[in-house]
Amino acid sequence: MEFKRVVGTRRSVRWLKPWRPVEREKIQVMLEAANRASRSMNADYPRALVVNRDDIPEEVRETLYNPTTSVELDLAPTYIFWYIDMNYAQGAPDRLKELVKQHALSPSHGWSESYVDKFLWPQVLKPIAENPAILMFMGATEVGIAICNALNAAVDEGLGTCLHAFTAPEKVKQAFNVPDSWFPVWLQLVGYPLEEPEAGGQRPRKSLSYMFFEGNCDTPWKEDEKVTEKLKEEGLIQTPGPFPYREQEVRMLSRMFGLPE
Numbered sequence: 001m002e003f004k005r006v007v008g009t010r011r012s013v014r015w016l017k018p019w020r021p022v023e024r025e026k027i028q029v030m031l032e033a034a035n036r037a038s039r040s041m042n043a044d045y046p047r048a049l050v051v052n053r054d055d056i057p058e059e060v061r062e063t064l065y066n067p068t069t070s071v072e073l074d075l076a077p078t079y080i081f082w083y084i085d086m087n088y089a090q091g092a093p094d095r096l097k098e099l100v101k102q103h104a105l106s107p108s109h110g111w112s113e114s115y116v117d118k119f120l121w122p123q124v125l126k127p128i129a130e131n132p133a134i135l136m137f138m139g140a141t142e143v144g145i146a147i148c149n150a151l152n153a154a155v156d157e158g159l160g161t162c163l164h165a166f167t168a169p170e171k172v173k174q175a176f177n178v179p180d181s182w183f184p185v186w187l188q189l190v191g192y193p194l195e196e197p198e199a200g201g202q203r204p205r206k207s208l209s210y211m212f213f214e215g216n217c218d219t220p221w222k223e224d225e226k227v228t229e230k231l232k233e234e235g236l237i238q239t240p241g242p243f244p245y246r247e248q249e250v251r252m253l254s255r256m257f258g259l260p261e
């Protein structure tokens with residue numbers, strides 16, 4: 001699928017075929033996409049644990065239900081538990097020096113191995129690594145960027161996916177030997193969509209002129225209608241909900257599983 005259509009087609013899919021496993025190959029595509037996301041210092045922030053629903057002991061799985069995550073846990077055949085490795089800063093000087101060695105970071109922009117060792121690490125990065133608030137803020141941002149790639153890759157592979165609150169990670173930690181340095185962030189559920197690909201239509205979003213600004217923050221971004229039209233043709237902007245058949249679709253799906261209508 002073209003990039004713009006992937007981004008425009010992605011939406012949180014909560015109706016998945018519980019009986020259809022996801023091929024390992026497709027999960028690998030998602031993980032590779034996550035691993036290719038941009039990351040500051042080129043450090044190793046994101047960690048993921050992939051487990052099939054049916055391989056999760058029931059006493060662990062039942063701890064994952066929470067006020068925003070319920071039926072999806074029964075429907076999704078594959079779970080990806082996303083974490084920040086809070087030790088990410090430890091390897092950062094070496095990761096930066098790798099970039100210097102391959103001339104991705106060059107002297108033209110002030111970079112050298114000794115700049116990393118003598119200034120950047122001791123003066124800038126080490127203080128970050130020692131500040132829990134910054135450490136967490138950076139980790140959450142970086143893992144979020146990686147997950148975003150995994151979400152879009154899933155769409156490109158024809159899968160349905162949604163992020164979920166990962167509220168009771170202790171049992172998961174015990175059951176799957178999750179290292180102490182991994183901080184839990186989100187649970188990504190993955191499977192084949194049971195609902196129409198539109199999943200009720202593109203979700204409502206405020207306009208670009210509401211969200212973004214140009215030149216100063218008193219000047220809203222002005223959309224070029226020609227660009228907007230092109231993005232509609234290319235699938236980045238799609239038909240918003242509510243769709244006329246959506247209520248019926250959800251009712252029928254609910255009936256299929258004996259869920260409240």
Ligand SMILES: Cc1cc2nc3c(=O)[nH]c(=O)nc-3n(C[C@H](O)[C@H](O)[C@H](O)COP(=O)(O)O)c2cc1C
Pocket residue numbers: 010011012013068069162163164165186203
């Ligand atoms: C970080 C994150 C956490 C989310 N957590 C939940 C969740 O716990 N339960 C849920 O049903 N949806 C969750 N969602 C999905 C959002 O509610 C959904 O993105 C929102 O409804 C916008 O729709 P879209 O993703 O289809 O564009 C989460 C999304 C993100 C990005």
